[in-house]
Amino acid sequence: MRLFDRIFQGDRGIWMVAWILALISLLCVYSATSVVAIKDYGGNNTFVLMKHAVFVVAALVLMFGASRVKYTYYSNIFNLLFFVAIVLLILTQLFGTESDDARRSLSLSKILPFMGPNASFMPNEFVKIILIGFIARKIALRKDNPDPGWKDICLNIMLPVIFVVGLIATENLSTAVLLFATCIAMMFVGKIKMKYILSFVGIAVLFLALFICIKFMTGSSGRQTTWKARITNTDNYQKDYAKAAIATGGIFGKLPGKSTERNSLPKVENDCIYAIVVEEYGLVGGVIVLSLYLILLYRVVMIMVKRPDSFGAILSFGLILCIVMQAFINMGVSVGLLPTTGQNLPFVSRGGTSMICTGISFGIILSVTRDINKNDEKRKELEQVQAAD
Template sequence: MNSRISNILNRTKGDRWIWLIVILLSMISLLAVYSSTGTLAYKRGVGAESILMKHLAMIVGGIALMYISHKLDYRYYAGISKVLMIATIPLLLYTLVFGSHVNDASRWIAIPGTGLSFQTSDLAKLALITYLARTLSRKQENIKDVKQSFIPIMGSVCVVFILIALANLSTALMLFGVSILLLIIGRISIKQIAVVCLAGAVLLAGVVFLGPRRTTYISRIHTFMHPEKVSSDKSFQSDHSKIAIATGGILGKGPGNSTERNFLPDSFSDEIYAIIVEEYGLIGGFALVGIYLFLLYRCIKIVTKAPKAFGALLAAGLSFSLTIQAFANMAVAVGLGPVTGVPLPLVSMGGTSILFTSVAFGIILSVSRDIEEPKKIIVGEITEVA
């Protein structure tokens, strides 16, 4: 048994702490999803164990994809990024027109023959971040050239932003923020970044006040800014999320003892952090925050040690995307932001979103592996000389 475990460990490369974080978040996810899907199981007429097994299958599939992604040299993702960007734009357009409508939003498209569906915004995040990392690293010599560098970069950011924002504003805003961070790291001039931000602000205003979901967006902002002036129906989700956190106390009610899971509409997804705090208390809530902060710390170490600009930008973009999404989800749960449809990475029950998140972790580990392997070669050479 020990030899099998050591065999598996020897086959995995990259930052061991990130592997540990992924396993830890997966275990937390299994406990939280099993506890929060009782009502969902009742509505579907199945046992909670059935939903848990499907979720477990997704986690196992995600870890398998992460393993495959981390074994592939990260430099190959530069070429893959072009293909992803070419596929992403028509897929986002197709989703807006023909995608499945849930809560007045068209975000999902079905995968033929599988019975599964996925959010094209998950693919768009990977595509845009890898494409920006590739473009910024290859255009460093003429990074301030408007035609060769700035227009392609600005165009890709703004097009992806508007296509996602029409159906999923929160994800679009987070991706736009990550893109700006990458532009700063990639030495784009302040004036050009200001132009991108101005263009983003204009597009944002158009989506909020003229887009197909303008009523929903304005209502959510108004509910967040003036909760005392809206009906209890509109603030139902945020109110019960706060009740879950408030009644959790310091130590929580214990695993499986949540009561708010029966009231929160997305207790297994968007509001899973509130259920975790209710059952495991402030200690559990702060522990989860600490895990994501430690993840960011390990990723920043990878970024600073990466020998190539593409690897550094790639790891930075993906790690910022994952941690910003995590803290956005937790901020909404504790009432620091308006209600959004953002899941907690690797914790929420999210189907194919877990797979895309796992691929992102795999790419980060691939960059980390490239940092470690040269060290092993040098150590080997020194040993042979001795």
């Protein structure tokens, strides 16, 4: 166990959960991609699995690498990367690959032709990490000033969030809302005064209402239409089949690889992977997956107890809250509680960009826990020396 702790430094629980999620991802993606394999790869399901496994391994390697960087270094890195994030979002708006009436990805085929003609990445996934890190830095810098003033909060926190979230919202409203909610929660735990938070929420609600009105008037929101007419709209077959998969899973499931609804579900390996988890592993498997995300949240809350108001605590909280909320949204869609959003299940669904960015997020959180563990060890050694004297 000492060798384990020397190699995999940081919170042991987070390491274990990440590995379990990665294993679940490999099993479920392999089962869920049979249709994709037939359609795009001549039925070679092993090739699809190996391609996904490359991203899983890359995510775990980056997770390990990120955990070895002292978390305080990330403060300046995020400050610089914020401008990179804005450039990426603008490039996506101008040159992004269109899918489902939205531009959410940038093609890599011209830059990296060896990756194939369909190679692309989702800038939003990187931007989420960057904005959370940037806002965590801004909040932490104000921890000694209980009332920095409206101008300071507006220029350094509110405007950056509104600008980035606004750019994302034009193409991906659910991600924008998710990221905005995360930033609001970070402001709250960072002890920003409630009057600023409520003002911020009020402004955002006005912008959101205006945005939704424009979307409805232009008739470009298929998802809102689906939610409004969820019973009669034929576009709801994704949710219907997802619920059917969950309903037929029972307590213990149909066993790995025995899913029948995967052949009917569109994007099953991305948006509806949780339905496959429950269908093949039953209610037990579904509860286990849900519990894994709750364990992650609990471990990070323990960080906040040890390091209240610090950059590391706020950063860890923001990253894990975004991941857990996204997971709950995905599960909520699968069980029919929420409209279709396009949010995948972090570290489980197929998708290279999401897998890698979630791995990096886990690594950053582990970096914070590694620092806490080292400080705890030093404190214990000091207490032992003092007790001996």
